[in-house]
Amino acid sequence: MPSANAVAKVPIEAGSEPEKRLRNRAATEQAILAAAKRLLAEEGFQNFGINAVARGAGCDKQLIYRYYGGLDGLVEAIGADLGSWVRDRIPDDNGGMFLLTYGDLMERLTLLFLDALRGDPLMRRIVAWEVSENTEQVRRLSEARSKALAGWIDRMRGSLAPPKGIDAVAVNALIFAAVQHLVLSAAVSGQCAGLALKTAKDWEKAAVALKRIVRGVYG
Amino acid sequence: MPSANAVAKVPIEAGSEPEKRLRNRAATEQAILAAAKRLLAEEGFQNFGINAVARGAGCDKQLIYRYYGGLDGLVEAIGADLGSWVRDRIPDDNGGMFLLTYGDLMERLTLLFLDALRGDPLMRRIVAWEVSENTEQVRRLSEARSKALAGWIDRMRGSLAPPKGIDAVAVNALIFAAVQHLVLSAAVSGQCAGLALKTAKDWEKAAVALKRIVRGVYG
DNA sequence: ATTGCTAATCACCGAACGGTGACAAGGTGG
DNA sequence: CCACCTTGTCACCGTTCGGTGATTAGCAAT
Incomplete structure (x- = not known):
């Protein structure tokens, strides 16, 4: 291997990673954010820290402090993305379906939510984080998530109103809680x-049971 | 200060902690276990480790290795206590009440479970742990918990059978999931x-909604 | 009093953590 | 060409973590 030093001076990545991300702040910021989301989704919040994110993004942790002001700012940036989560993961129309009753609406909402949560590991980790810790970080994330979700529900609801005499807020809280815990438990242990x-x-069994519960309350 | 060394030789704890727990293995083991449960209940699983438990128990961490074989063994010892949790926290009779239908049973079970979980921070932390991590530790704990709970439910059920045509396992999984997530979320953020x-x-609102859901399914 | 067992403590290890200040590298305007 | 600003890297700090010998301290039997 002649002139090994000169070759070594240029990192070997000629054939490994064609993209170098050299002196490009915007790209680096995106890489950090992407690494953070990936890490949180795949590893969970347990080992989620500055060092891990920097390692995952392939850059120095100092840049996280510079560009996001630390982990808190980075987590907030993740939270800002949760608004787009709703837009990406859940259709905002009814797919040409007519929802005649509040029961129709809730059945569709809960099933959509179930599938969306099943398919999104990042969201699952965030939900698990929410019920495990009470730091400012998590509170911000939780707020962003619930706000995005509430907005989506509002958009879907249209002018449909829940039946009189039923505390829909409480009932729906329980139903959504059921979906969340079911999906979380399943993702971790494969059962609930x-x-x-x-x-x-x-x-499919779970979906049938969920429908039965919703219909049992709202008809 | 004359003969300061001699005085310092005897720790000042004469007036601070009358109990000394000197060379008493059984008592130390209990102190460690109690400290572990207290720590897990009050601080959560995030900062739950050998050092923290030893600090909480007021002894050296080496003793945890000796008496429990490390954190894993200690966690298993906590799991072994979960059997007694059911006995302590939940009555095993029906309080003189006659449960005529499966709906009666499930209403009573869910409400009992709700209150029991609300009143037990340790159990809440364990449930949160279960949906956050998938280590061997947690799997053991989870198993112990579900086993104890299933046994209790079986004892309560007696000869009552769920209505035909309803997948009671799936429906009940959702209902218990709802209760668990509701209580966890409430404990962390005061809302769900x-x-x-x-x-x-x-x-009370939540309890009414829960009853409505149960009755909606089981009549 | 001496011996021996065991409960309990101490001292230390390497590793990883969050965080910070100093420095190198790469474009840009004069 | 130079000075300048931004991007990126490096080295280091103090702390905590899990884990492991080596050592001390209390009690009982002989």
């Missing part, structure tokens, strides 16, 4: 309270 | 999906 949740058939 | 959960009145 004795109900296996691995195969498509398992999930 | 927009439903405030602080005052007794708030919880």
Whole structure:
């Protein structure tokens, strides 16, 4: 290997990573944010820290402090993305379907929410984080998430009103809580309270039960 | 200060902590276990570690390795206590009440479970832990908990069977999931999906909604 | 009093953490 | 060409973590 030093001076990445991200702040910021989201989604909030994110982004942690003001700012940037989550993951129309009753609406909402949460590991980790810690970080994230979700629900609801005599806020809180815990538990252990949740058939059972619950309350 | 060394030789704890727990293995083991449970209940699983437990128990961490074989063994010892949790926290009879239908049973079970979970911070932390991590530790804990709970439910059920045509396992999984997430979220943030959960009145609303859901399914 | 067992403590290790200040590298305007 | 500003990197700090010998301290039997 002749002139090894001269070659080594240029990192070997000629064939490994063609993109170098050299002196490009915007790209680096995006890389950091992407690494943070990926890390949080894949590893969970347990080992989520400055060092891990910097390692994942392939840059120095100092840049995280410079560009985001530390982990807090980075987490807030993640929270800002949650608004787009709703737009990306959940259709904002009814797919040509007519929702005649509040029960129709809630059935569709809960099933959509179930599938969306099942398919989004980042969101699951955030939900798990919310019920595990009470730091300012998490509170901000939680707020952003609930706000985005509430807005989406409002848009879907249209002019439909819940039946009189039913505390829809409380009932819906329980239903959404059920979906969240079910999906979280399934993602971690593949089951929830004795109900296996691995195969498509398992999930179909869960969906049927969920519909039955919703219809049991709202008809 | 004459003979300061001699005085310092005896720790000042003469007036601070009358109990010394000197060379008493059984007592030390209990102190460690109690400290672990207290720490887990009050601080959560995030900062739960060998050093923290040793600090909380007021002894050296080496003893945790000796007596429990490390954190894993200690966690298992906590899991072994979960069986007694059911016995302590939840009555195993029906309080002289006659449960005529499966709906009666489930209403009573869910409300009992709700209150029991609300009143037990340790159990809440364990549930939050279960949906946040997937280590062997947590899996063992989870298993112990679900086993104890299933046993209790079985004892309560007696000969009552769910209505035909209803997938009770799936429905009940959702209902228990709802209770768990509701209580966890409330404990952390005082609310769940927009439903405030602080005052007794708030919880009464939640209980009414829960009853409505159960009755909606099981009549 | 001496021996021996065991409960309990101490001292230390390497690693990882969050955080910070100093410095090198790369474009840009004069 | 030079000075300047931004981007990126490096080295280091103090602290905490999990984990492991080596050591001390209390009690019982002989």
